[in-house]
Amino acid sequence: MATIISGKEVAAELRQQIKIEVQNLKNRGITPTLAVILVGDDPASKVYVRNKSNACNEVGIAYEEYTLPTETPENQLIDLVQTLNQSPHVHGILIQSPLPAGLDFKKVLEILSPEKDVDAFHPYNVGKIMIGDYEFLPCTPAGVMELIHKTGVEVTGKNCVVIGRSNIVGKPQAMLLLKENGTVTICHSKTKNLKEITRQADILIVAIGKGEFVTGDMVKPGAVVIDVGMNRNAEGKLVGDVNFAQVEPVAGYITPVPGGVGPMTITMLLKNTVKAAELSEKKCNGSLKL
Ligand code: GUN
Numbered sequence: 001m002a003t004i005i006s007g008k009e010v011a012a013e014l015r016q017q018i019k020i021e022v023q024n025l026k027n028r029g030i031t032p033t034l035a036v037i038l039v040g041d042d043p044a045s046k047v048y049v050r051n052k053s054n055a056c057n058e059v060g061i062a063y064e065e066y067t068l069p070t071e072t073p074e075n076q077l078i079d080l081v082q083t084l085n086q087s088p089h090v091h092g093i094l095i096q097s098p099l100p101a102g103l104d105f106k107k108v109l110e111i112l113s114p115e116k117d118v119d120a121f122h123p124y125n126v127g128k129i130m131i132g133d134y135e136f137l138p139c140t141p142a143g144v145m146e147l148i149h150k151t152g153v154e155v156t157g158k159n160c161v162v163i164g165r166s167n168i169v170g171k172p173q174a175m176l177l178l179k180e181n182g183t184v185t186i187c188h189s190k191t192k193n194l195k196e197i198t199r200q201a202d203i204l205i206v207a208i209g210k211g212e213f214v215t216g217d218m219v220k221p222g223a224v225v226i227d228v229g230m231n232r233n234a235e236g237k238l239v240g241d242v243n244f245a246q247v248e249p250v251a252g253y254i255t256p257v258p259g260g261v262g263p264m265t266i267t268m269l270l271k272n273t274v275k276a277a278e279l280s281e282k283k284c285n286g287s288l289k290l
Contacts, residue, residue, distance in 0.1 A: 001248070001249060002225070002247075002248045002249070002250075002251040002252055002253055002254040003151070003252065003253045003254075004248075004253075004254060004255075004256055005147050005150055005151060005226075005253050005254065005255045005260065006256070006259060006260075007143070007147060007255060007256075007259055007260040007261055007262060007263045007264045008259045008263045010146060010147060010150055010263075010264065011143075011263035011264050011266075011267040012263075014146070014264075014267050014271070015055075015058060015059055015267055015270065018059045018267070018270050018271060018274055019058075019059045019060060021274050022059050022060040022061055022274060023060065025274065025277050025278070025281070026060065028281065030277055030280075030281055031061075031062050031089075031277075032060075032061045032062065032091050032092075032273050032274050032276070032277035033061065033062040033063075033064065033089055033090050033091050033092070033273075033277070034052070034056055034061055034062070034063055034064070034090075034091070034092040034093075034094065034118065034269075034273045035064045035065075035066060035084050035087075035090045035092065035093045035094070036049055036052060036053070036063070036064070036065050036066070036093075036094045036096060037066045037068070037077070037080060037081070037084075037093070037094070037095045037096065038065065038066070038067050038068070038096045039067075039068045039069075039070065039072055039077060039095075039096070039099050039100055039103060040068075040069070040070035040099070040100040041070065042098065042100075045096050045097075045098070048096065049065065049096055051266060052094070052266055052269065053065065055266045055267070055269070055270055056270065056273075059270055061270060061273055061274070064090070066080060066084075068080070070100045071100075072100075072103070074102070074103055074104065074107070074108070077099075077103060077108055078107075078108060078111050081093065081095070081108060081111045081112055082111060084116070085111075085112065085113040085116060088280075090116065091116060091273060091276040091277040091279075091280055092116055092117075092118035092269075092272060092273040092276045092277075093112055093113070093116045093117070093118070094118055094119055094269070095108055095109065095112065095119075109121055109122055109123075110122065110123065115135075115276065115279060115280070115283075116276055117136060118136060118269055118272040118273050118276055119136075119138065119139065119168075119269075119272075120134070120136040120137055120138040120139075120172075120272070121138070121167075121168065126167070126172070129172050129175050129176075130175060132175070132179045135275060135279060136272045136275060136276070137172070137176070137268065137272070138168055138169075138172045139264075139265045139266070139268035139269045139272065140168065140169050140173075140207075140228060140261065140264075140265045140268075141169060141172045141173040141176050142176070142264075142268040142271075143261055143264025143265050143267065143268045144173060144176075144205060144226050144228065144261060144264070145176050145177075145180075146264060146268075147226060147255060147260070147261065147264060148203060148224060148226065151224055151252075151253045153202075153203070153224050153252075153253070155177055155180035155181060155182045155203065156180065156181040156182070157181060157182075157183065158182050158183065158202040158203050159182075159183050159185070159200050159201050159202045159203070160174075160177040160182035160183065160184045160185070160201065160202070160203040160204075160205070161184075161185045161187060161197055161198055161200070161201035161203070161204050161205070162174050162177070162184065162185070162186050162187065162205045162207070163187045163188070163194075163198070163204070163205070163206045163207065163208050163213075163214070163241075164186075164187075164188065164205075164206065164207035164208045164209075164228070165186050165188045166207065169207040169228055170186060170188070170207055171186070173205055173207070174186050177203070177205075182203065185197055185200075185201075188208075189208075194218070195217065195218045198214070198218045198219065198220075199217075199218060199219070199220050200220065201219075201220055201223055202220065202222075202223055202224065203223065203224045203226070204219060204220075204223050204224070204225045204226070205226045205228065206225070206226070206227050206228060206229060206240070206241040206242055207228035207229065207241065208229065208241050209229060209231065209241065210229070210231070210241055211229070211231035211232070211233050211239045211240075211241070212231075212233065212239050212240070212241070212242065212243040212244075213229075213241050213242070213243075214227075214241060214242040214243060214247060215243050215246050215247070216243065216246035216247050216249070216250050218247075219247050219250045219251055220250075221250055221251075221252075222251070222252035223250075223251050223252060223253075224251070224252060224253045224254075225242060225247055225251040225253065225254045225255070226255050226260070226261065227240035227241055227242040227244075227254070227255050227256075227257050227260055227261065228240075228241065228261050229241025229242070229257060230257060230258075230262065238257060238258055239257060240255075240256075240257030240260070242254070242257075244256065244257070
């Protein structure tokens with residue numbers, strides 16, 4: 001029987017800490033502020049954005065939403081990003097993806113000031129993660145690391161297997177595990193003999209977006225299993241990328257879906273927003289001294 005790692009509980013603890021940090025900043029005259037840009041009316045994006053707004057409210061971060069119609073021309077979106085880059089009261093900027101067809105997320109992202117990039121999606125911040133010298137960590141992989149730390153299992157020297165190679169989870173996740181001295185393997189849709197590899201994993205992280213893909217026979221007994229997936233099964237039930245019923249008896253630790261990685265992701269966004277506000281404060285103090 002595995003120990004269940006409750007992301008919900010870990011996130012609640014972290015949010016208490018973040019609340020204190022926000023108050024400390026406010027006491028010094030700075031209100032950490034997150035600006036979210038939502039273009040179009042994708043229903044899932046609307047839900048994500050509402051959750052972000054609620055989470056900001058919970059910890060005292062000021063939240064500004066910029067909603068633009070689906071037909072927004074790219075130059076108008078770029079103008080908005082540039083205006084927010086220049087706004088001293090805005091510390092973090094998040095461009096909700098996906099953008100409607102015709103708008104190039106990559107191009108808009110490159111306009112975003114890396115100092116306000118609380119998603120850590122800008123190529124500059126991605127590069128910083130690669131060299132292990134970063135201000136912001138991407139929210140989901142950072143949340144996963146927090147959950148691994150909660151188990152008390154040391155990453156150093158462990159076989160860590162990441163299934164999935166996306167730019168926002170799989171690749172940065174591998175870098176964070178490597179930074180903590182894990183022996184890291186990234187698997188993906190073209191990987192041969194997947195089961196042989198996953199069965200070697202002391203720490204297994206699954207981010208492929210395929211409902212209940214990882215079965216009990218793919219897991220090493222006692223492993224730490226972190227499930228990043230969020231899928232609807234045939235009955236419309238929310239399930240992860242891991243078959244929980246099969247894997248839970250084999251694993252040492254496992255995250256549930258829902259209530260695992262999900263609540264951690266927004267919490268890391270809050271953390272990055274506080275960090276961005278602290279960085280702007282430092283920069284401001286530095287320039288005052290000059
Ligand atoms: N769309 C779904 N999740 C995310 C996220 O974490 N950040 C952004 N910018 N867009 C998303």
